[in-house]
C-alpha cells in the first residue's frame with residue numbers, strides 16, 4: 001500500500017487525508033497544533049459559498065486595490081513595502097487576468113463538486129457542524145456592483161451554479177433584518193453555512209476511524225526527496241524524528257510555499273490577514289435583529305453567518 005504524508009491539519013489537509021484514506025492509501029497527517037483546524041480553519045465567515053467562486057483576477061480588482069490604498073477604512077489593504085515574494089505574487093496575479101472567465105467558470109464547477117463531497121461525507125460520518133441550508137444573499141449598494149454581479153452570474157451558470165437577481169423588496173423578504181438602501185442583490189438558494197472548525201475536527205476523527213495516523217503537535221521542520229520517496233523531519237516536545245513516505249501532499253496554508261520550495265516545487269501562496277468575530281446573541285432583541293440568512297457585501301468584503 002502506498003504511504004502518503006499530508007502536512008497541515010486545516011480543512012485542506014484533513015479533507016485530503018480523508019479522501020486519500022477512502023482511496024485505500026496509508027496516510028499520516030502532520031499538524032503542529034494540538035488539534036485540527038486551529039489556524040485559518042478555526043473561525044471563518046462560515047459560508048459554504050459556491051456563489052463566491054468569482055476569481056479576483058479581474059482588472060477592476062487592481063483598480064479597486066489602488067483606490068483602497070488611499071482609504072483608512074478599505075476592506076483590503078496592501079502594504080506597499082516591496083518584497084520578492086509580494087512582487088512575484090502580484091506578477092503572477094496579473095498574468096492570470098486573461099483567464100478570468102475560464103477560471104471563474106472552473107472554480108464554480110469545482111465548488112459545486114466539492115460541496116457535494118462535503119455534504120455526503122458529513123452525512124455518512126455523522127458530523128454535526130451546524131449546517132444551515134438557507135442560501136446566501138449577495139448585496140449591492142450601487143448599479144455598477146449589481147451589473148458586474150449580473151455578468152458574474154452568467155459565468156457561474158456556465159459552471160453549473162444558478163442564482164437569481166432580487167430587488168430591494170425581495171431582499172427584505174429573504175432577510176427581514178436588512179436595513180439601509182440597496183440597489184439589488186443576488187440570491188443563491190443552494191448555498192449554505194456551517195462551522196469550519198467543527199466540520200474539520202469531525203472529519204479528522206472520521207479519518208482516524210478509516211486508518212489515518214494523525215500526528216498532532218508535530219511541527220514539520222523539513223521535507224526532502226530521499227531514496228525515491230520523501231523524508232519528513234518533524235519535531236515535538238521529545239525532539240526530532242524522521243519519517244519516510246512514498247509521497248507527500250503539502251496543505252500547510254501560508255507555510256506551504258516554503259515547504260514546497262524544499263522539494264523544488266512552487267506553491268505561490270501569499271498570506272492575507274482577515275478578521276472574524278463570533279457574537280453570542282444572549283438577549284431576545286439581539287436574536288431578533290441578527291440576520292438568519294447569510295449575507296455577503298462584495299464592496300466591503302463583509303460576510304455574516306448565523
Ligand SMILES: Cc1cc2nc3c(=O)[nH]c(=O)nc-3n(C[C@H](O)[C@H](O)[C@H](O)COP(=O)(O)OP(=O)(O)OC[C@H]3O[C@@H](n4cnc5c(N)ncnc54)[C@H](O)[C@@H]3O)c2cc1C
Nearest residue numbers: 008010011012032040041044045046047220252253255274
Ligand atoms: C476572516 C476570514 C474569513 C473567511 N471566510 C470564509 C468563508 O466564509 N467561506 C470560505 O469558504 N472560506 C473562508 N475563508 C477562507 C478559509 O477559511 C481558508 O481558505 C481555509 O480555512 C484554509 O484552510 P487550509 O487548510 O488551507 O489552511 P489552514 O487552516 O491555515 O491550515 C494549515 C495548517 O497547516 C499547519 N502547518 C503549517 N505549517 C506547518 C508545519 N511546518 N508543520 C505542521 N503543520 C503545519 C497549520 O498549523 C494549520 O493548521 C475565510 C478566511 C478568513 C481569514
